[in-house]
Amino acid sequence: MNAVLLTIVCTLALLHGWNAMVYNPSRNSNPRSKYNNRPCQRTWNNNGFNIFVQRHILQQRFNRTSRQAWQMYLENERLCNRPLQSFIKKKDEERVVKICNGSGRRVRKNLCISTSTFEIYDVEVNTSSFRVTRITENTTKIIVACDKVGNQCRPVHFEKYVGQKPTRERCHG
Secondary structure (H helix, E strand, O other): OHHHHHHHHHHHHHHHOHHHHOOOOOOOOOOOOOOOOOOOEEOOOOOHHHHHHHHHEOOOOOOOOOHHHHHHHHHHOOOOOOOEEEEEOHHHHHHHHHHHHHHOEEEEOOEEEOOOOEEEEEEEEEOOOOEEEEEEEEEEOOEEEEEEEOOEEEEEEEEOOOOOOOOOOEOOO
């Protein structure tokens, strides 16, 4: 039985590459870090893109100038536990994914910046009372961490843009 299992593991390692099967600590010394050393490397979190979408891509239409509407949205999506949250319109989801796939430029580590601007909603929440205290709409570039999820390079983390400068290196999987 052990010999059969060892044969299967070795065969899969040869067919798919050992890095596809196990985490490679030489890429990142902290396996729970949101920052790989470069864009589009494998991640420990295969659900990272889904979490990113749930936390940062608006899933419903509602009055975005209303604190009460934001309150209901955050409660329905179970997002009241973070004091500052940033959201992007659903129609821009594909553009966000493209940042990781050639249209973005590397900032550092696995962080990539958009070359164009996005409409962003920043929502401040009092986490002790779970109440929306402020809503700000901005048009700005965005920065996302790009990791390989499955076989595709996807955004897995939103980083606040505060004037970071891109390199000439494109982000791509």
